[in-house]
Amino acid sequence: EAAVTQSPRNKVAVTGGKVTLSCNQTNNHNNMYWYRQDTGHGLRLIHYSYGAGSTEKGDIPDGYKASRPSQENFSLILELATPSQTSVYFCASGDLGGGTLYFGAGTRLSVL
Amino acid sequence: QQKVQQSPESLIVPEGGMASLNCTFSDRNSQYFWWYRQHSGEGPKALMSIFSNGDKKEGRFTAHLNKASLYVSLHIKDSQPSDSALYFCAVSPGTGSNRLTFGKGTKFSLIP
Numbered sequence: 732e733a734a735v736t737q738s739p740r741n742k743v744a745v746t747g748g749k750v751t752l753s754c755n756q757t758n759n760h761n762n763m764y765w766y767r768q769d770t771g772h773g774l775r776l777i778h779y780s781y782g783a784g785s786t787e788k789g790d791i792p793d794g795y796k797a798s799r800p801s802q803e804n805f806s807l808i809l810e811l812a813t814p815s816q817t818s819v820y821f822c823a824s825g826d827l828g829g830g831t832l833y834f835g836a837g838t839r840l841s842v843l
Numbered sequence: 844q845q846k847v848q849q850s851p852e853s854l855i856v857p858e859g860g861m862a863s864l865n866c867t868f869s870d871r872n873s874q875y876f877w878w879y880r881q882h883s884g885e886g887p888k889a890l891m892s893i894f895s896n897g898d899k900k901e902g903r904f905t906a907h908l909n910k911a912s913l914y915v916s917l918h919i920k921d922s923q924p925s926d927s928a929l930y931f932c933a934v935s936p937g938t939g940s941n942r943l944t945f946g947k948g949t950k951f952s953l954i955p
Contacts, residue, residue, distance in 0.1 A: 735886075762941055773849075773931060773947035774887070790844065790944075821886055825941035831877075832941050834886030 734758065737822050737835035744842050750809040752838050754822030761827035763805040765789070765797060767818040768837070774821065780805055781827070812842045845870045849932050849946035856922050857954045864917040864949045866932030875935035876908055876915045877943065880928045887931060890917075919951075927952050 735756045744750045756763065761782050766774040776789030778797035786797040794816060796808040805824075809816055819839050823832040846869040856862045868876075875894050879887040893899045893906040893915065905918045919926055929950050933943040 764942070766945075771947065774945040776942070776944070779942060823886075830941055831889040831892070832879075832887075832943060834888065836884075836886050 735822055735824050735833050735835040737820075737838050740836065740838060742838060742840045744809075744812045744840065746813060746842055748812050750812050750816075750840065750842075752807040752809075752820055752822075752840070754805045754807075754835060755803050756805075756822075756824040756833070757803065758824060758833070759802060760824035760833075761802070762825045763799065764823045764825075764832065765795075765805070765807045766821045766823065767791070768821060769818050777807065777820075809842075814842050816840065817842045845873070845934060845936070845944040847932055847934050847944050847946040849930075849949050851949060852947070853950040853952070855952045855954055858922060858924065860922050862919045862922060862951060864919075864930055864932075864951070866915045866917075866946055868913050868915070868932075868934045868944075870934070870936065871910075871913065872937065873910070873934045874937045875940075876906075877933040877935070878904075878906060878917045879931040879933055879945070881931065881948075882928045887929075890930070922953055924953055 764779040765777045780799040798806045823834045825832045850865045877892045878890040880890045881887040893908045903920045907916045929948045932946040
């Protein structure tokens with residue numbers, strides 16, 4: 732099965748600080764996605780990428796940047812973290828031609 | 844923008860019982876539909892997909908799709924403790940895309 736690894740698994744950050752969440756996939760998938768999960772909102776798409784060097788805005792991109800330096804790695808960057816960004820963040824990968832998304836185990840972020 | 848709505852928010856059934864989870868979507872051009880399952884502390888995992896109108900059965904799970912009615916459902920038969928989880932409906936805009944829009948989820952539990 733596809734392997735998607737997120738780090739760190741837990742993170743506590745201070746308001747105004749910079750946070751970087753990392754994601755690595757070993758399945759040579761072209762597409763990678765960042766979602767956040769909040770009670771009452773389900774999974775919401777923040778940013779996604781169709782390959783190294785490309786990033787696209789999802790449905791809720793404000794306050795977030797993304798970076799895809801290689802096929803395997805996709806990062807989510809919070810330049811100035813705010814308490815409203817406290818959430819569980821999931822990375823996922825999938826084939827270029829569509830099909831199943833494979834999710835990582837998530838990163839729980841608390842911004843104090 | 845695609846809207847995906849799920850009902851009920853939560854569902855409790857006895858072990859061995861049947862359950863029905865409902866999902867409606869707003870974009871008539873939607874082509875592919877997925878059910879994802881998330882156990883506590885884990886990332887979501889694809890349970891099954893359906894692309895054509897009608898029913899699709901996989902073991903104890905049956906998905907039903909009616910594109911004209913903008914409706915998809917998941918039926919669980921002979922519920923087992925391992926079925927207790929959060930279930931998401933997800934919709935893809937078209938061929939070759941796994942840029943999914945998720946519903947808010949249905950929390951499914953078994954009566955102990």
